[in-house]
Amino acid sequence: MKEQPIMQVRNLVKEYPVHGGIGRNRQGAAVKAVSDISFTIRKGETFSLVGESGCGKTTLGRCLVRGIEATSGQVLYYTDEGVEVDFLQAKKQEYKAIRQNIQMIFQDPYSSLNPRMTVYDIISEPLRALSTLTKSEIDERVVEMARRTGLNISYLRRYPHAFSGGQRQRIGIARALITNPKVIVCDEAVSALDVSIQAQIINLLKDLQQQYQMTYVFISHDLSVVKHISDRIAVMYLGRIVELAPTEELFGQPKHPYSEALLLSVPNPDPTVRRERVILQGEVPNPANPPEGCHFHPRCPYKTALCETSAPELRDAGEGRLVACHHADQLKLKGITEAIPV
């Protein structure tokens, strides 16, 4: 079942115009936040996008729900009947129909809920905007969703300020689930929460996924959470996917030097196990002026002359993995093996 595609992204590009100078010297340039990305999301899986700030993961996520209009490319959605529709080209009625199936959960539970709307209004808004249900049907759905996400029904007439961070995130989840979506884009959905609350929300997301057979696109910078929740992971760097692999394979043996560095720089919460670390030099370059060739080469410990001039294609590396590195086959990179207690 997990082999069937539910969404497919083809050559997606999102550019932001940048203006420098004033008057006659004004120049127009563009930052490629997402540059020519293609991948497939399978039905029922949790597909994660990881990377550091500025790598384009949030922009990509928003393009999937059309929160941001992409510059070019396609986002194909497969309906239940197996019909392929380009969501980016969908017009009004079609848009509404598909949009009910693709919902989003946001990072910051404080700014993603309108403080002047009651919880009831917030949760029911997607239905009022996208569906043709009657008022009593909406009522029923809201109450059901509140129950499923662990919200107290007697608090539905309250405003968001009366809730804690974890509770607010539950409201955000109820709002996303109300239209019975097939795909949910979770943009750093648990990053702002304390660890004990974070575990509650992760468990809730997992339970709901099982109940409703949903597909998650999980965007995060926290690799521990990503490892825990995902089936497949795409690692992004400066607007491109550098590696895409099933979770176990990626963590066991990464094939891209950036994935390796990312994995090995996560602090390990076990003082008895010393892990080898790769500490990258330098910082993520300015996306308005990315380096020639492979974007990662200025920080890469394994770079050669080839990397400075030619950009590697994302190519098949076997076992359902994709990698964009000239030397992926020669490199023996270190992954994270199961912790062995000393």
Place this chain on the structure above:
Amino acid sequence: MKAETATAKQSQDLLQVEELNIHFPTDHGMLKAVNGVSFNVYRGKTLGIVGESGCGKSITGKAIIGIQPKTSAISGSIKLGDVDLVKLKRNGREIRAIRGSKIAMIFQEPMAAFSPLYTIGNQIMESILLHRTKNKKEAAMLTVDILQRVGISNPEKRFHQYPHEFSGGMMQRAMIAMALSCEPELLIADEPTTALDVTIQAQVLDLMKQLQREFGMAIVFITHDLGIVAEMCDEVAVMYLGKIVEQATVREIYKNPKHPYTRGLLRSIPTIGSRKERLESIEGTVPIPINMPPMCGFFDRCQDRIPGVCDKREVPETQLSDNHRVSCFLYADTDNETEILS
């Protein structure tokens, strides 16, 4: 003999915090943000303070350099050598002589901690001019030197730049430079890497370890990330609701956690080295510490609570071994208890 070891241990002591209380009067009653906290910081060692938001860890750090909010009432003692920092006049001559020179602090948000109106060099030079030299030329040279030591390339040029020209990681390095410019004996680091990406976080943590070896200072590391604690600290204090519920060496805390909260916390984090199907979460949320009756603050969320005991009086502290103490009725021995009650 005994007296000798006692003095030997005392000479290792740098800072002694005893029975520290920080209370905020509110309309609804007294908010006890920090409630009877005691710990020692030893020369050249790192003490980690962990806990979730609102547990009082940051304000404890701030109180050490006397920058807790004006509205708070503080009692107890914070001894640096023979000086009790709590008794010093707020912003008086004495505390100003200590702040920056003997005890320095770095903050979570480097962007918010620097003034946007002055150059980086100017701001770092300020504390050097206050504490080390009156000669501006010499101070500028010392500043360039310290910038170099924290790994900022081209320090002469960077000296004249403004905060907006720095990236997040560079700013955090600059803040560390500012804190270390007067070679303090104690550095208080309040979530210094929380706002940074993992690869940059690894760089900054590495830098802090290296500088600690060079300067031999003690660090109080305030964080919510148990992975960082395992990597950086010698000793850990776990805080919950304004109290230290457990304190031990790092190894002891991770291998032999005693308090139900510490255990819950360790179980609820996803780690990249192990595979768990489901995270164990701590049920419920942190209560607000206003008008709390004398009882264990963790009672409502605790799996091992003893009704009739834990919710009836203050929890006594039990010394389990030389380097492990815990505040929980599960470990309270009766002799000790009667002593405390009498």
